[in-house]
Amino acid sequence: MSIVVDRSGPFTHGSNNVSRTMFTVLAALTPATLFNLYLFGWPAIFLFVVTMAACLASEFIAIRVGGGDPNRALGDGSVLITGWLLALSLPPWAPWWVAVVASVFAVFLAKHAFGGLGQNVFNPAMVGRVVVLVSFPVQMTAFVPAKPLFSAGAPGFAESLHITFGRGVSLDGISAASQLGYIKTELSRGVPVTQSMAHLPDLSDMMLGFHPGSMGETALPLILLGGLFLMARKIITWHVPVAMLGTLFVLGTVFNTLDPARHASGWFHLISGASFLGAFFIATDYVTSPVSKQGQLAFGIGIGLLTWIIRTYAGYPEGVAFAVLLMNALTPILDQHFRPRVFGRTRKGEPLPLKGDK
Amino acid sequence: MKLFPIMGGIHPEYRKELTSEKAIVALPLPEALYLPLQQHMGAPAGTTVEPGDLVKKGQLLARASGAISAAVHAPTSGRIEAITEITAPHPSGLPTLTIILVPDGKDEWAELPDAIADPFAVTPQVIRDRVAQSGIVGMGGATFPSAVKLGLGTSHKLEILLLNGAECEPYLTCDDRIMREHADAVVDGARIMAHALGAPKVIIAVETNKPQAIEALGKAAAAFDNVSVAPVPVQYPMGAERHLTQAITGRETPARKLTADVGVVVHNVATARAVHDAVRQGRPLLSRVVTVSGGAVAEPKNVEVLLGTKVTELLKFCGGAQGAKRFVSGGPMMGQPLPSLDVPVVKGTSGILGLTLAETKEAEPSPCIRCGSCVTYCPCGLVPVEMASFIRHEKLEEAAKIGVQDCVSCGSCSYICPSHIPLVHYFNYAKGRIAALDRERRKMEQTKALVEAHNARLERQAQAKREAAAKAKAAKEAAEAAAQAQSSTQGGASA
Structure with missing residues (x-):
């Protein structure tokens, strides 16, 4: 009888695997996504399908060109998450080509140019979003108020096809700025935040998602639910979300107290823009965030800080994507700097001193 | 307690x-x-x-x-x-x-050492x-x-x-x-x-x-x-x-x-x-x-x-x-x-396990997704993902610097890895290589020390020889000088 001894133990394994992890993340995103597709209607559904298809196609081609096994790579579900998050980060009525350009950059440039799954430095979905945001600012900031499917004023199927695939409709008249964009514009006109806030839907409506924004910027309770589900399944831990949202909240509250005319409140920062989606689903991306808990805390704090700075002082009303990418660049350094203390050693790596030793 | x-x-x-x-x-x-x-x-x-x-x-x-x-x-x-x-x-x-x-088949006892009646x-x-x-x-x-x-x-x-x-x-x-x-x-x-x-x-x-x-x-x-x-x-x-x-x-x-x-x-x-x-x-x-x-x-x-x-x-x-x-x-x-079933039970054999595929859950390794589970679950506070990537590139010194030799090979990281990466296998390899390299280095150092000692001894001998020669020469010269001085004084005296 011949026995193969090809590796050392352990000869048992946990039930976790990569595709299970990836599909759990997708499951966690599903409720919020379905609600958003309902809120924004057919154009959002078309855009979602286009983004997913473009990402899948890009992944297939990238792996073909790279000589890998396309069945296996598509099977692990990682590209589905990229496409899904990318779709959620686009304005729901954006034209199809915006989604395709974003997908191509996300998958080819951000992921496969770096060596594919696990090798990329930057979050692919955020690279895709930022590329189209800086290239097509008009399309990327044309938000529409929520018009739920089959409700009065919602575009029909044919009209929606035209919105997504046609030469684009003029959104003048129906388009609206996101809340972050609105207060920023008002501020630049000299209207203090305290006044411009009065024109926004109240915070509870904003939380539910009845406001203009990217798909994933709405329906916070459902995103929170998805995040908690991921924590319960031990896919993510509290470190990144709490650090990021906590930093954002504390900064918002402190500066709002100091100067309410210039700064929006902590709560406003939490529930507007992509704070929640970013904290639970984007910043927690395994590949592009630090591996140790201490590193993850620093990473989360950094994203919160940068998001607040960009929202408050920079030209863009929303800063989560930029903040994530900037912190992605720091991840290797955070990984080097924040290692757990090794058993029996000091933080510096020297053996612990024995009692009596100097 | x-x-x-x-x-x-x-x-x-x-x-x-x-x-x-x-x-x-x-x-x-x-x-x-x-x-x-x-x-x-x-x-x-x-x-x-x-x-x-x-x-x-x-x-x-x-x-x-x-x-x-x-x-x-x-x-x-x-x-x-x-x-x-x-x-x-x-x-x-x-x-x-x-x-x-x-x-x-008789199972006959040899004469055993006496029991120790009161071991305390x-x-x-x-x-x-x-x-x-x-x-x-x-x-x-x-x-x-x-x-x-x-x-x-x-x-x-x-x-x-x-x-x-x-x-x-x-x-x-x-x-x-x-x-x-x-x-x-x-x-x-x-x-x-x-x-x-x-x-x-x-x-x-x-x-x-x-x-x-x-x-x-x-x-x-x-x-x-x-x-x-x-x-x-x-x-x-x-x-x-x-x-x-x-x-x-x-x-x-x-x-x-x-x-x-x-x-x-x-x-x-x-x-x-x-x-x-x-x-x-x-x-x-x-x-x-x-x-x-x-x-x-x-x-x-x-x-x-x-x-x-x-x-x-x-x-x-x-x-x-x-x-x-x-x-x-x-x-x-x-x-x-076990390399074969045709091997004996020895003093350290605590178990013999015949495991099915459903139990080993073996699978081909897939790329690391940097989930950090190995870091979270390592009972020694190590960063297996980083050590493995160093070892994969044969950077053993780097791996040693971040503690691969402190790894106890418990296998928690391999067990939990969603990508089925055989992390412990990497670490065992690295530990073996590092030990071998250490032995080699020590041997080299020993050889070097021996060669140096040998050279130093030769040098000392040569030095001693030179000194002896110099001394002999000095003595000879002194003797000659003395002889000459003597002859000159003699000559002077005779003059």
């Missing part, structure tokens, strides 16, 4: 129920016994018998050679058939020198000598010669003998059964060992998934003030020496030091039983309890097996293991893959 948390660790599927209620049964006498001279850490034992010799049960077959070594005895009476090389029960499958004993009245040295004479090694699987470890009391001030009954490896129940069925022997052996170590206190640590063992030991220990039983949480690798020490005492053993440096020595419960047998009955180590288990094994059992019994015989006794994907010696987490 107050316990202290240990970091990381996992909760694998334990599957102890396969054998935990199976009382220890003895294996019928096999047709031949294969006794490797190396069943322990250290130097192989040196044979004291020749082929053709008739030996009795308990007779010495090979004696310890060197400071770290262990004796081998005849598990039954019979004839020495040969002393030859057979496949070692080691993943390498390399040949190892082995005594082959064919039993005569004799000096620790007497106990250590008896343990050494009996060929006892760490039975938990590490197989370090016990007598050497019992000598730690001479160099360290010890407070606690920590008896390890954690048995945190899945499947294995041999220690559980020994604690339940031989609690008195275990406690007595532990007290004797504590005496040999000069440790005033004995704590027996058992994971809470073995309530019957805890109860049995509690009863056996009730009569002794200095012996207590500590139930510890079920958390792999609780049974790792340093982690168990930390869980019980809160003391963290510094890197590159021994637990003895923090006043604790850890021994396995089966070792305590063997010490009891050796001291109280003069019986050397002849057999051990082996858990035969796994999904592929028809009738999983706990078997008292004579050392040297072939694994094939043991499996046959347990109804065979059809459809096993892997055969493992020891537990599934830290056990060694």
Whole structure:
């Protein structure tokens, strides 16, 4: 009888695997996504399908060109998450080509140019979003108020096809700025935040998602639910979300107290823009965030800080994507700097001193 | 008892129920016994018998050679058939020198050393000598010669003998059964060992998934003030020496030091039983309890097996293991893959597992997604993902700098890795390579030192020669000068 001894133990394994992890993340995103597709209607559904298809196609081609096994790579579900998050980060009525350009950059440039799954430095979905945001600012900031499917004023199927695939409709008249964009514009006109806030839907409506924004910027309770589900399944831990949202909240509250005319409140920062989606689903991306808990805390704090700075002082009303990418660049350094203390050693790596030793 | 948390660790599927209620049964006498001279850490034992010799049960077959070594005895009476090389029960499958004993079926005892009537009245040295004479090694699987470890009391001030009954490896129940069925022997052996170590206190640590063992030991220990039983949480690798020490005492053993440096020595419960047998009955180590288990094994059992019994015989006794994907010696987490079933049970064989594919859950590794689980679960505070990537690029020094040599190979990282990356395999490779490179470097340094010493000596000799020559020349010149001066004064005088 011949026995193969090809590796050392352990000869048992946990039930976790990569595709299970990836599909759990997708499951966690599903409720919020379905609600958003309902809120924004057919154009959002078309855009979602286009983004997913473009990402899948890009992944297939990238792996073909790279000589890998396309069945296996598509099977692990990682590209589905990229496409899904990318779709959620686009304005729901954006034209199809915006989604395709974003997908191509996300998958080819951000992921496969770096060596594919696990090798990329930057979050692919955020690279895709930022590329189209800086290239097509008009399309990327044309938000529409929520018009739920089959409700009065919602575009029909044919009209929606035209919105997504046609030469684009003029959104003048129906388009609206996101809340972050609105207060920023008002501020630049000299209207203090305290006044411009009065024109926004109240915070509870904003939380539910009845406001203009990217798909994933709405329906916070459902995103929170998805995040908690991921924590319960031990896919993510509290470190990144709490650090990021906590930093954002504390900064918002402190500066709002100091100067309410210039700064929006902590709560406003939490529930507007992509704070929640970013904290639970984007910043927690395994590949592009630090591996140790201490590193993850620093990473989360950094994203919160940068998001607040960009929202408050920079030209863009929303800063989560930029903040994530900037912190992605720091991840290797955070990984080097924040290692757990090794058993029996000091933080510096020297053996612990024995009692009596100097 | 107050316990202290240990970091990381996992909760694998334990599957102890396969054998935990199976009382220890003895294996019928096999047709031949294969006794490797190396069943322990250290130097192989040196044979004291020749082929053709008739030996009795308990007779010495090979004696310890060197400071770290262990004796081998005849598990039954019979004839020495040969002393030859057979496949070692080691993943390498390399040949190892082995005594082959064919039993005569009489099972006749040799004359054994006298029982030590009151082990607490004799000096620790007497106990250590008896343990050494009996060929006892760490039975938990590490197989370090016990007598050497019992000598730690001479160099360290010890407070606690920590008896390890954690048995945190899945499947294995041999220690559980020994604690339940031989609690008195275990406690007595532990007290004797504590005496040999000069440790005033004995704590027996058992994971809470073995309530019957805890109860049995509690009863056996009730009569002794200095012996207590500590139930510890079920958390792999609780049974790792340093982690168990930390869980019980809160003391963290510094890197590159021994637990003895923090006043604790850890021994396995089966070792305590063997010490009891050796001291109280003069019986050397002849057999051990082996858990035969796994999904592929028809009738999983706990078997008292004579050392040297072939694994094939043991499996046959347990109804065979059809459809096993892997055969493992020891537990599934830290056990060694068996290179063949045609190898003997040795002193460190705590289990023989026949595992199905459904149990090993083996899969092709996929790319690392940097999920960080390995960092979260590493009980040593290491960063396996980073070490593995260094090792993959043969950057062994970098890997050493971030602690690969502090890895205890517990396998928690490999177990938890969603990408099925064989992390421990990388670390074992690195540890081996680093040790080899170290040896090479030391050898080079030694050679260099020798060459330098040689050159220095030659230089010294040359220098001495030159100095002698210079001296001789100076003397000669001085003599000549003196002669000349003399002649000139003479000349002057004559002028």
